[in-house]
Amino acid sequence: MLLGKRGFGVLLTVRRSxxxxxxxxxxxxxxxxxxMVWFxxxxxxxxxxxxxxxxxxxxHVGGDGVRGLHRRLHL
Incomplete structure (x- = not known):
């Protein structure tokens, strides 16, 4: 499982709005x-x-071969 292979990810929470x-x-x-994920x-x-x-x-945990994780998005 990908979660067990990594130790670095992005946590997304919901703001009050x-x-x-x-x-x-x-x-x-x-x-x-x-x-469970512990941090x-x-x-x-x-x-x-x-x-x-x-x-x-x-x-979110990036996997091997995933491209564009460090690119800036223009919305």
Whole structure:
């Protein structure tokens, strides 16, 4: 599984407006037995406030051969 091979990803939380995501680069540890992603964060971080208010998140982990992860997008 890709989560177990990496330790570096992007955590996406939902802002209070629910219209704009908040993305944070994180180091994580995948616990396959519990099927949980563990990461540390200081209590005063934005992502912690978002998680306390709305515990839904997404984690993006780039795989081998994935291109464009570091390119700037123009919307």
């Amino acid at each position: 629910c219209c704009h995501p908040h993305l944070a680069t994180v180091l994580y540890r995948w616990d396959s037995g519990a099927r 540390s964060a200081a209590a005063d971080r934005i992502k912690v406030g978002h998680l306390c208010r709305c515990p839904r998140v997404m984690v």
